Amino acid sequence: MERELLLLGLLRQQDMHGYQLAEFINRDLAYCTDLKKPTAYFLLNKMTEAGWIRREIVEQSSRPDRQVYRITPEGEAAFQQMLRANLSSYDPARFANDVGLAFLDALPRAEARDHLLRRRPSLAAALEQARAAPAHSGSLHLVIEHQQRHLASELEWLDEVITRLSD
Amino acid sequence: MERELLLLGLLRQQDMHGYQLAEFINRDLAYCTDLKKPTAYFLLNKMTEAGWIRREIVEQSSRPDRQVYRITPEGEAAFQQMLRANLSSYDPARFANDVGLAFLDALPRAEARDHLLRRRPSLAAALEQARAAPAHSGSLHLVIEHQQRHLASELEWLDEVITRLSD
DNA sequence: GGGCGCATGTAATGAGTTACATGATTGA
DNA sequence: TCAATCATGTAACTCATTACATGCGCCC
Numbered sequence: 001m002e003r004e005l006l007l008l009g010l011l012r013q014q015d016m017h018g019y020q021l022a023e024f025i026n027r028d029l030a031y032c033t034d035l036k037k038p039t040a041y042f043l044l045n046k047m048t049e050a051g052w053i054r055r056e057i058v059e060q061s062s063r064p065d066r067q068v069y070r071i072t073p074e075g076e077a078a079f080q081q082m083l084r085a086n087l088s089s090y091d092p093a094r095f096a097n098d099v100g101l102a103f104l105d106a107l108p109r110a111e112a113r114d115h116l117l118r119r120r121p122s123l124a125a126a127l128e129q130a131r132a133a134p135a136h137s138g139s140l141h142l143v144i145e146h147q148q149r150h151l152a153s154e155l156e157w158l159d160e161v162i163t164r165l166s167d
Numbered sequence: 168m169e170r171e172l173l174l175l176g177l178l179r180q181q182d183m184h185g186y187q188l189a190e191f192i193n194r195d196l197a198y199c200t201d202l203k204k205p206t207a208y209f210l211l212n213k214m215t216e217a218g219w220i221r222r223e224i225v226e227q228s229s230r231p232d233r234q235v236y237r238i239t240p241e242g243e244a245a246f247q248q249m250l251r252a253n254l255s256s257y258d259p260a261r262f263a264n265d266v267g268l269a270f271l272d273a274l275p276r277a278e279a280r281d282h283l284l285r286r287r288p289s290l291a292a293a294l295e296q297a298r299a300a301p302a303h304s305g306s307l308h309l310v311i312e313h314q315q316r317h318l319a320s321e322l323e324w325l326d327e328v329i330t331r332l333s334d
Numbered sequence: 335g336g337g338c339g340c341a342t343g344t345a346a347t348g349a350g351t352t353a354c355a356t357g358a359t360t361g362a
Numbered sequence: 363t364c365a366a367t368c369a370t371g372t373a374a375c376t377c378a379t380t381a382c383a384t385g386c387g388c389c390c
Contacts, residue, residue, distance in 0.1 A: 002266045003349095009270040019369050032265050039350060041371060063358065064369045083274065086267030087282035090289035093260040098199050098313060099169045100253030103176040104306035107250065115254035122257035139271035146265060146324060153320040157313060170378095186341050206378055208343060230386065231341045336390095344383080351376075360367075 001082055003035060003043055004052075008071060008079040011053060013137075017066040018044050031130045032143050044069055052078050101161075113165035120158060127151040168249055170202060170210055171219075175238060175246040178220060180304075184233040185211050198297045199310050211236055219245050268328075280332035287325060294318040 010021060022040040025033065044067075047053045052075030058066040071079070097119070104112050130147040177188060189207040192200065211234075214220045219242030225233040238246070264286070271279050297314040 002263045005270070006266050009266070009273070012270075012273070017369080018371095023368095032262065032269075036351065037369095038352085038371075041369095042350085045371095060369085064356090064371095066369075079270075079273075083267055083270055084282055086264060087271070087274075087279065088285035089264075090286045090293070091263040092293055093262055093317075095199065095260055095313070095317075096169045096258040097253060097256075098310045099173050099176070100250055101309045101313065102199075102305075102307050103172070103179075103246075103250055104254070104309060106176070106179070106246075107254075112254065115251055118255035119257045126257070126259055138269075140269050142268045142271060142328065143265045146262070146268065149320065149324055150260070150262075150317075153316065157316055161309065184341080185343095190340095203379065204341095205343075205380085208341095209378085212343095227341085231343095231384090233341075337388105338390105339388080340386085342384085344381105346379100346381080348379075349377090351374100353372105353374080355372080356370085358368085360365100362363100362365085 002033075002086070003039070004047060005079065005082045005086060006033065006035070007040070007043055007047065008052065008075055008082070011069055011071045012076065012079060015056075015068050015070045017058075017068045019066075021069075028134075028136075031126070031133050031147050047075065050078075051075070109165050113162055116158065116162050116165070120155075120162070123151065123155055123158060127155055169200075169253070170206070171214060172246065172249045172253060173200065173202070174207070174210060174214070175219065175242055175249070178236055178238045179243065179246060182223075182235050182237045184225075184235045186233075188236075195301075195303070198293070198300050198314050214242065217245075218242070276332050280329055283325065283329050283332070287322075287329070290318065290322050290325060294322055 006025070007021060010016065010024065016024070018041050019037070021044075022035055022037045025035045025040075044053065048055050048069070051072060053069045054072050056068045056070060058068050060066060107115070127148070130144060130151055133144045133147075135141060136144065173192070174188060177183065177191065183191070185208050186204070188211075189202055189204045192202045192207075211220065215222050215236070218239060220236045221239050223235045223237060225235050227233060274282070294315070297311060297318055300311045300314075302308060303311065
């Protein structure tokens, strides 16, 4: 549902074609989500069939024609409904890394610490990326803020665990 | 990979059958992960074929026979490798809820606030559940601590956003 | 006697990914 | 000329879920 919500939300602000949507999401929204191109095309076709968006072919002189999408009133209704559902529910995040943490004691302390130290740079990089994210229109800045908070809290936690393993 | 790591890690501590593993995960580890029964059975078969675990049939007087699994040396090696890989990498969490946040400004402030207020109880309940989680053996307590931190930080953030929408 | 718990699975479905296919343009 | 970018998709595959199937024992 979130991917549909995302695509509709973007199309609500501006008509776009598939490639453009996928590029935008993967370039400008990489700190919080992603969407592979085949998935984007698939979803756009599905939503067209559902009547949520309408396709407009814009002929290009040389490149393949662009299929520009525009949201319909039905799409706007679906967006409103999905948005409300999304805002009023809490969907817990999954931490793939916690599984390793659960079995930390299978390793000697020093080695456990070394491995966690190797985890640190990717986390720190993600935090930097979120901090460097350009200010965005509307409430998108809330997402950036949330990511920054979350990643900062994660880094703090990781450092604390590393410290505990160091004495 | 995390599910295999989880199953191997548990089997390393104690031989168990499929039903038992699935029940344990969904009862005692619900605050951080889950595993549906068919998935558990499927993975156990796969890992048996891979030689990571060995099956021992324990006949029951009345109920269906139990297929009790024991980790093999190859399984232990796989566990060690996956554990190290898991600990040294950072796998960013996905927040399904952030998509809604990104389009908060599509709603009147008061309504946005109301919907976020409806989100709060589930989050608070998750935090309570993590706080009430029984102390576990070994480093499992690290996972609980991590969840508590994360959820507390999430609740703080949510309350801040709600406050901002209230003035 | 009816539903729940134990214990195992299969089959169908779904969501998303990777790899592949096409073909023109632009820049090094 | 060779790679990258633009622009669209299809096909095969993976992973996990839901729904279904079986059958006994236990408790109310």
